[in-house]
Amino acid sequence: MKDIVYIHIPETDSTNRLLREYTGDEGRLMTVATTDYQTAGRGQGTNTWESERGSNLLVSIRLHPRGLHASRQYAMAEAGALAVCDTVARLTGEATIKWPNDIYVGDRKISGTLSECDISGSTIKTCTLGIGINVNQRSFAGGAPNPVSIIQLTGRTTPTADVLDCLTDRIAHYAAMVDSGQYERLHNLYLGTLYRREGLYRYRDAGGEFMATTATVRPEGPLVLRRADGRLSEYEFKEVKFII
Template sequence: MKIIKLDAIDSTNSFLKELGKNSVLENFTVAVTSNQTNGRGQQQNTWASKPFKNLTFSVFTRFKNLGIHQKKHLNFAISLGIFDAISTENLPKLSIKWPNDILSENKKLCGILIENSIKGSKINSSVIGIGLNVNQIEFPDHIKSVSSLKKETEKEYDLDPLLSKIISKIKERITLLNDKQFQHLENDYLNVLYKKNIPTMFKDSNNVLFMGMISGVSKEGRLQITLEDDLIKEFDIKEVAIL
């Protein structure tokens, strides 16, 4: 594992992707910065983080023989790796919100952005961007339902050992992925999935509210919601919000 420490950068994902254009990256190369100025999240969202307080980093990894159709299991592996790393910190009601936010109760601790390099029908490699709120305790007023490890545990964290632990746990989950332990990954993911089998209010892309229960994730990675008439409907990430 090679760790590249950057003083300040717009995006560690962009840095690793650019670096990979001009050189052969060692597997599990990590780019980490104490000051990310333009972090990116899902659906063109930005990731705001106070300098020197949190972990903002990206990981480059290759795969042995991972099909595009197995993409959801890559998502399971990465989110579970981070979940595993912080699950010993006595965080209340730790869960994974579909597709890959890490929550304590209903407050977001961590966001993940996975950008894949495709070759034919295979995912050749990925750059995985991770933003974990660690020691930051104050957040902008417009950012709702967000927290940090320190806010939840009242402990100050040393960032370097925490980073090493997260990378180690991600490696363990990627090993399961490369060994085709897909059902193992899926079972573990569904066991900690936020709001699974709990009656919940949702909002669709037309701003229509409806009740249902999260029942699983489809082969294509869509969220499966069981409606009041027992019909199971599937949604892509831009098609539904969990309220």
């Protein structure tokens, strides 16, 4: 697309950091920064991201949402998660979103996203989605308990450029929904794609382990679980652990 700026460098500490320093995308739909290897790739919170050099898609995408109020910034996280979920599902046949924005195939993690928004006044000026998708990595040596890649699931090598083309297409689709104010539709799509959206599963919070089902995710981002005894518990990121 002519309204997308593409940047590629062989190695960087962080593609999100790279985009924070880039200023040549005025008026563009999105700016896409890719690398073959990140020396300091990270996920949400204190999480890190393991990736072999040249094996996976490591990308940050900066968007300029139109008139998005700061209170609705979670819509950008939903748009990004849905775009990655669509991309993975097209390549593997299935995918779900593990709250808030990891992508799972079955009970295994194939992608993670770090979402960072800049606020100007009461609106979102820019939103950067730092995305890692495991594509052609056959084994994982790090501490992640349940990683998986496209090649492990399909047995086929997939060009990372093909994954990127699909991803940018889907991000443009969902970003257009945000720009046109279709927040409720976007939110319902997100809820319908959630990992563990039905059934009782094991979780752990500061009080210990419990069984619960997903009640909802609020538009602002918190996860609401319904415990086996009917009580509702609401959590911000990192306040509850999925036991897998």
